[in-house]
Amino acid sequence: MDAMTKHEGRLFVPAQPTLWPGMLAARRPARAGFIPFSHPRAHWFYFARNGVWLAAKMLGLDQGEVLMPAYHHGVEVEALVDAGATPRFYRVGARWDVDVEDVARRIGPRTRALYLTHYAGFPGPVREMKRLAEQHGLVLIEDCALSLLSGEGSSPLGSTGDVGIFCLYKTLPVPDGGALVINGARSFSLPRLPAPPRTSTVSQLLSSLLENLELRGGRVGRSLRTIARRLGRSVVKGAGLQRVPVGTQHFDRGHVDLGMSALGQRIAAAQDLEAIVERRRRNYFLLLGRLRDVAAPLFNQLPPGVCPLFFPLLVDDKPRVLASLRESGVDAVDFWHRFHPACPASEFPEVADLRQRVVELPCHQDLSPELMQQVAERARVALAKQRTRRAQAVH
Ligand SMILES: Cc1ncc(COP(=O)(O)O)c(C=O)c1O
CATH class of the missing domain: 3.90.1150.10 (Aspartate Aminotransferase, domain 1)
Known part of the structure; x- marks a missing residue:
């Protein structure tokens, strides 16, 4: 499905992929090889940050230090801090290159884990970091929030660290979704999380459908989207409905137990x-x-x-x-x-x-x-x- 070019002189290029109506009904088995979909031990969340928080608790990082990249979003750091860990930072160069020697220099007696982020799909030095983690008996967290579907050659990102963390809604047109995969032999029993409020799912889906309409429908689509947004805002406000937006900048403990919506799972599974x-x-x-x-x-x-x-x-x-x-x-x-x-x-x-x-x-x-x-x-x-x-x- 391709969007047409600009309409009536006005271009609309959304930052993220939009929901095409046909995707609500489509069915397609998820392909092998794409983590987290094909992973035997994947746990699903409302956002990736919930996975970061749970990983810190699950791996017992709450009393120790985690070496993190100085180039970070901030919300992943907030999630770790909220879980009780202490972040320390290592150098990343001008080409998003992780300085593994600097990481090694900064390992100290309180270090419990190394945190590696793969930036925008580009693989970080995961094998070197894994080696370093093993030499020092540390855990390796692979943050693939910006790197869903990405790999280094045929090796999928998120498959080397002790855990891999993913965000689904940045790459796919789903209303919400994050995942934590557990690699290696250790097993953990994790709770099944409750579904998010339906209002959240519906409002996120509607907003994505409207963006899709504007992308394809030019002026008519744009006007419809403006009207629907105003209407939607007053309905949500007037009825006091609960909405948990995605893509926000800060960690909120109140949302840490939210799971992924069933509709989000279904749309994700239907993607090519x-x-x-x-x-x-x-x-x-x-x-x-x-x-x-x-x-x-x-x-x-x-x-x-x-x-x-x-x-x-x-x-x-x-x-x-x-x-x-x-x-x-x-x-x-x-x-x-x-x-x-x-x-x-x-x-x-x-x-x-x-x-x-x-x-x-x-x-x-x-x-x-x-x-x-x-x-x-x-x-x-x-x-x-x-x-x-x-x-x-x-x-
Ligand atoms: C590197 C990194 N990790 C984790 C997250 C958290 O993702 P989510 O918004 O799904 O909680 C983000 C969000 O942008 C991120 O950039």
Whole structure:
């Protein structure tokens, strides 16, 4: 299913994939090889952060230290802190490269675990980290919240650490969903979690369906979406309905026991996962080819097995580039601009620079090559505006 190109001069490129109505009825067995779907010991949650929290409790990390990357979202750090662990941070370089020697240097008597994040589908040094963890008798947590369906060659991310953690709704058009997989011989008996409030599932599904309508339906779709959003907000408020939004910035203990919705499970199971990987890779390559001459790419290639979550665009004036992209209809995202307060930012200048400069350009499965061409053009315009401002500032 491909979205058409722009309608009536106005482009709409959502940041995340949207729900196509046919997906509500589709059935397709999940393919072997894609973790967490094919994993024998997968536990499902409302969000990935719940899996981080439970992993910390389950692995007994609540009295010790966890070595985490200085380049982090923040909510995963909050989940660990809430579970009782103490985060300590290690260096990540300017190309999202984990400094394994720095990790090794920082291991101390209170260290209980190493935490590795795979950024936007690009594999971190998981085998080196595993070796290091084994040498010191530590646990390895593999955070694949941004790396669902991704692998290093034919080895799926999330299959090497003692546990792997996934977020489903960033890559698939599901209303909610996170997963924790347990690798190795240890077995844990984990509670079955209650389903989320139905209002949450329905409102998230509706909002995704409306985005899909706007993506395909141009002006009519946009007007319908605006009306439905206003109506939806007043209904939820008026009736005092409970809604738990996804994609929020902070950990909330009140939601730690929420499970994944049955509808989310069903939609996830109906996805053509291989096609999603292929489309995301195709779209990434298209952007790489069309933007390389105006912005140095963070990665010059897409290694086999990688399923990119987005295209990381390095810019000098992030607020201006984001504003220009959004004005032109591309829902670009400000990627990770804040450090968790426990992390001493001044010790990690490369990460501080990344936080200032990385913009997330969408390259997901809903976007056709024609739309990707438009995204690339809008990005070129945004970058040109940034250059003009800089030139004016110099004179
Ligand atoms: C690296 C990382 N881990 C964990 C999470 C938590 O994901 P969720 O929003 O599903 O709780 C995020 C969220 O963006 C993240 O970026």
